[in-house]
Amino acid sequence: MTRTQKLGLRAGIAVAASAAAVAATVWGVTALVGTDGHHAAPHENVARPNGTGPGGAPAAPGAPGAPAMPESIAHASESGANAVNITIDDGPDPRWTPQVLDVLAEHGVKATFCMVGPQAKAHPDLVKRVVAAGHRLCDHSMDHDTKMDKKPVAYQQAQILEAKKLIEEAAGAGAKVEYYRAPGGAFTPDSRRIAAANGMRPLGWNVDTKDFGKPGTAAIVEAVKRGLGNGPTVLFHDGGGDRRQTVAALDQVLAWLAEQGRPTGFPVRNAPDAS
Numbered sequence: 001m002t003r004t005q006k007l008g009l010r011a012g013i014a015v016a017a018s019a020a021a022v023a024a025t026v027w028g029v030t031a032l033v034g035t036d037g038h039h040a041a042p043h044e045n046v047a048r049p050n051g052t053g054p055g056g057a058p059a060a061p062g063a064p065g066a067p068a069m070p071e072s073i074a075h076a077s078e079s080g081a082n083a084v085n086i087t088i089d090d091g092p093d094p095r096w097t098p099q100v101l102d103v104l105a106e107h108g109v110k111a112t113f114c115m116v117g118p119q120a121k122a123h124p125d126l127v128k129r130v131v132a133a134g135h136r137l138c139d140h141s142m143d144h145d146t147k148m149d150k151k152p153v154a155y156q157q158a159q160i161l162e163a164k165k166l167i168e169e170a171a172g173a174g175a176k177v178e179y180y181r182a183p184g185g186a187f188t189p190d191s192r193r194i195a196a197a198n199g200m201r202p203l204g205w206n207v208d209t210k211d212f213g214k215p216g217t218a219a220i221v222e223a224v225k226r227g228l229g230n231g232p233t234v235l236f237h238d239g240g241g242d243r244r245q246t247v248a249a250l251d252q253v254l255a256w257l258a259e260q261g262r263p264t265g266f267p268v269r270n271a272p273d274a275s
Contacts, residue, residue, distance in 0.1 A: 043149060044073060045185040045204045069196040069270065073187060073204040074179070076273045077232045079265025084232050084257055086111040086250075086264055087205060089140055089181065090212075090239030092119055092126035099247045100238045101133060107254040109264045112203070114138035114181045117163030119239060124170035131175045136266055138179035139164045139200055146184030153190045160194050178269060179203040201269045206231025211246045220249035225256065233267055 077083035086104070088111050091097045097113075104111055113130050115137065120127050131137065141148065141159045148156055164177045180195035181203045182188075192202045207227035209220045224234055234253075236246050257264065 043185040044187040071192040071196040073202045074267045074273045075204050075231050075233050076268045077265040083263045083265040085267045088236050088238045089114040090237050092123045093239045096238045096243040097126050103251045110134050112136045112138050114140040115167050116140050117142040117166040120167040120170040127170040131171050137177045139177045140181050144183040149186040149188045156191045157194050205233045205235040207234040212237050217245045217248040221252045224253045
């Protein structure tokens with residue numbers, strides 16, 4: 001083979017390698033980004049390894065000065081493997097949140113309240129009451145958009161950070177929102193990163209009581225008893241309609257947990273989720 005032929009062969013190999021690299025890059029982008037240009041990740045109610053992003057890649061660092069916060073979705077309890085986390089979504093509601101608070105107080109239980117931004121702004125007295133009773137605050141977005149995972153990153157950021165601002169303003173006295181729960185579990189790597197960079201641990205659930213659909217008090221209680229084998233974090237609602245079944249079921253569930261010797265606690269924040 002002449003020197004000219006060798007040079008031509010090498011050039012051909014380089015072009016082929018370059019084309020393969022471009023093709024791989026295009027495939028990777030297509031896999032990560034949907035045809036509409038938005039992240040195509042499905043709804044997530046699962047935990048990623050601590051501090052990792054999609055495919056196990058290192059997570060993006062938080063904003064300067066922000067608390068170190070894992071981006072993985074929390075399920076485990078700070079109070080140990082036998083503990084149960086009570087979480088309350090979609091409020092605050094002027095009729096039902098006070099009743100939920102009364103039940104929690106009667107049983108000496110602390111819960112995490114995942115609030116929708118405009119609801120918090122409309123009922124700052126209830127936000128303050130939640131904080132004064134020793135419960136924790138969770139950001140549940142501005143509009144409870146269960147398709148947030150299909151929307152642009154800027155939209156997700158606005159939904160998360162504006163709600164956080166409204167909840168903390170309503171709470172006053174320097175109270176902080178400590179978690180972020182995506183509506184319907186519509187987390188994305190970006191929304192988890194945004195939450196963590198702003199001091200909020202992404203928060204999932206293990207037991208969906210289905211109380212939002214009002215299946216009956218007994219069915220809600222049974223859902224908890226049956227579902228706790230999946231993990232410790234239980235999802236109830238104090239907003240979104242008539243929650244009298246939730247209030248009654250919560251009372252029965254907390255009594256049953258006490259009978260079973262199951263303590264209650266808050267979801268993990270800074271620690272890796274071992275659930």
